[in-house]
Amino acid sequence: MTNWIDELKKAVEADFDYIKEIRRDLHRHPELAREEFRTQQRIEEELDKLGIPHWRSAETGVVARLSGSRPVPVAWEKEQKPRCLILRADIDALPVQEMHETEYKSEVPGKMHACGHDAHTAALIGTARMLSRRRDLFAGDVYLMWQPGEEIGYGAAVMIEEGQLAFGTRCFGLHMASDIPVGSVVLMPGPNNASVDWFRISVEGVGAHVSTPQKGVDAAYIAAQILIGLQALVSRMSSPMDNLLIGVGKICAGTAYNIVADHAELEGTVRSLDPELRKLTRERMERLASETAEIYGGTAKIEWADYTSVLVNSEGPTAEAQKIATELFGPEKVITFRRPALGGDDMAEFINRVPGCYAYIGSSNPDIPETEVAHHNSSFDIDEKALSVSVLLTSAYALSYMSAEKGEEEGKPAYLYRPDACPCPRGGEVNCPRYRNCSACIRYHRGKETNCFTACERKAMEKSAR
Numbered sequence: 171m172t173n174w175i176d177e178l179k180k181a182v183e184a185d186f187d188y189i190k191e192i193r194r195d196l197h198r199h200p201e202l203a204r205e206e207f208r209t210q211q212r213i214e215e216e217l218d219k220l221g222i223p224h225w226r227s228a229e230t231g232v233v234a235r236l237s238g239s240r241p242v243p244v245a246w247e248k249e250q251k252p253r254c255l256i257l258r259a260d261i262d263a264l265p266v267q268e269m270h271e272t273e274y275k276s277e278v279p280g281k282m283h284a285c286g287h288d289a290h291t292a293a294l295i296g297t298a299r300m301l302s303r304r305r306d307l308f309a310g311d312v313y314l315m316w317q318p319g320e321e322i323g324y325g326a327a328v329m330i331e332e333g334q335l336a337f338g339t340r341c342f343g344l345h346m347a348s349d350i351p352v353g354s355v356v357l358m359p360g361p362n363n364a365s366v367d368w369f370r371i372s373v374e375g376v377g378a379h380v381s382t383p384q385k386g387v388d389a390a391y392i393a394a395q396i397l398i399g400l401q402a403l404v405s406r407m408s409s410p411m412d413n414l415l416i417g418v419g420k421i422c423a424g425t426a427y428n429i430v431a432d433h434a435e436l437e438g439t440v441r442s443l444d445p446e447l448r449k450l451t452r453e454r455m456e457r458l459a460s461e462t463a464e465i466y467g468g469t470a471k472i473e474w475a476d477y478t479s480v481l482v483n484s485e486g487p488t489a490e491a492q493k494i495a496t497e498l499f500g501p502e503k504v505i506t507f508r509r510p511a512l513g514g515d516d517m518a519e520f521i522n523r524v525p526g527c528y529a530y531i532g533s534s535n536p537d538i539p540e541t542e543v544a545h546h547n548s549s550f551d552i553d554e555k556a557l558s559v560s561v562l563l564t565s566a567y568a569l570s571y572m573s574a575e576k577g578e579e580e581g582k583p584a585y586l587y588r589p590d591a592c593p594c595p596r597g598g599e600v601n602c603p604r605y606r607n608c609s610a611c612i613r614y615h616r617g618k619e620t621n622c623f624t625a626c627e628r629k630a631m632e633k634s635a636r
């Protein structure tokens with residue numbers, strides 16, 4: 171293994187300026203969730219230069235497929251599906267005014283890459299370049315996915331709904347970490363990030379003059395009781411050993427100082443590391459809100475939005491990533507345990523469907539104080555050495571999982587393993603006999619290795635090209 175790793179390290183070093191330039195360009199031009207049009211274009215341009223076929227996904231995202239040129243090892247046939255790796259990067263920025271003065275400072279007022287997604291995007295382009303030059307080292311397909319709208323819990327669910335993950339047998343993603351020194355990585359099995367639910371509790375009362383409260387139903391008072399009650403669900407009804415957070419960030423009620431409020435609203439979030447507790451908390455909150463309102467003669471209802479599930483790193487894939495990271499960076503740089511974060515990441519939805527691993531890449535450097543501030547802070551920045559670490563880890567992980575070991579018996583070429591049916595679950599296409607048996611589809615599947623796409627992928631490519 172050491173030979174190709176040394177060679178890869180040198181290649182990533184040589185590409186550092188290329189990756190850095192892309193990151194800085196994206197940093198100057200941040201785009202919010204679901205508006206990543208320029209970012210999408212930049213990704214597509216780089217993929218075109220590399221000759222990697224790609225198509226659009228979730229409107230402002232990009233999916234690209236890179237096929238290895240080695241035949242699939244016979245041993246893979248015993249596995250349920252032929253191996254297919256999904257590499258994911260999130261691409262959106264935040265509504266924050268950048269305060270840190272640098273030559274690559276955001277040129278868009280009120281928007282900035284304050285979470286490091288510019289680095290994730292650039293690093294995955296760097297990885298595409300590494301892998302595209304080493305097709306002879308791996309078999310099967312690697313799908314590279316630039317996901318939009320992570321900050322609003324949007325993109326992952328849409329990409330899944332589109333069927334982009336259909337072939338995946340393994341996935342990998344990463345995030346910058348300003349609390350970890352650059353050069354180190356965190357690879358921890360089990361829960362890493364909390365589930366995220368958004369909620370709004372609307373309380374309906376009856377208006378009256380404040381001097382005659384008995385003639386009204388005070389929605390402000392009911393909302394206050396619910397607000398207090400919510401914290402009892404955390405501190406009195408859940409174990410202190412459990413990880414549960416209920417935060418109300420916004421509360422409003424009433425119209426004037428001398429009118430009993432007929433309406434009140436509480437808006438907040440529930441975070442948990444335990445899917446069962448998450449479900450139970452939802453039920454308890456529904457009951458608490460409606461019964462509290464009832465006691466005082468009002469009504470309450472809760473609206474929910476499921477932003478993301480708990481991010482649970484799969485055991486096996488994480489152990490493999492730890493092994494590779496140890497070989498790349500040395501054991502002292504590989505952190506295998508740290509306290510999980512109550513911030514969410516919708517990479518969780520990918521790992522929920524395809525076993526995988528999500529890494530934290532250290533990005534802080536005490537000589538650059540801005541690299542040590544919290545994510546989403548207006549001074550946030552990274553030590554750009556984290557870009558090299560990201561590309562190296564992702565490329566090595568991909569080559570290790572997708573490589574055919576020397577001496578392994580060779581099977582069929584990868585394209586013969588692709589299913590005839592289009593995996594797209596949209597609009598009935600997955601079961602549509604037109605696609606299942608369509609001659610065009612079969613022609614693509616049996617065609618030349620690099621031009622072999624499912625009907626849906628081909629349609630998506632044609633649409634993106636327009």
Ligand SMILES: [Zn+2]
Binds near residue numbers: 285321545546
């Ligand atoms: Zn963020």
Ligand SMILES: [Zn+2]
Binds near residue numbers: 286
């Ligand atoms: Zn983020």
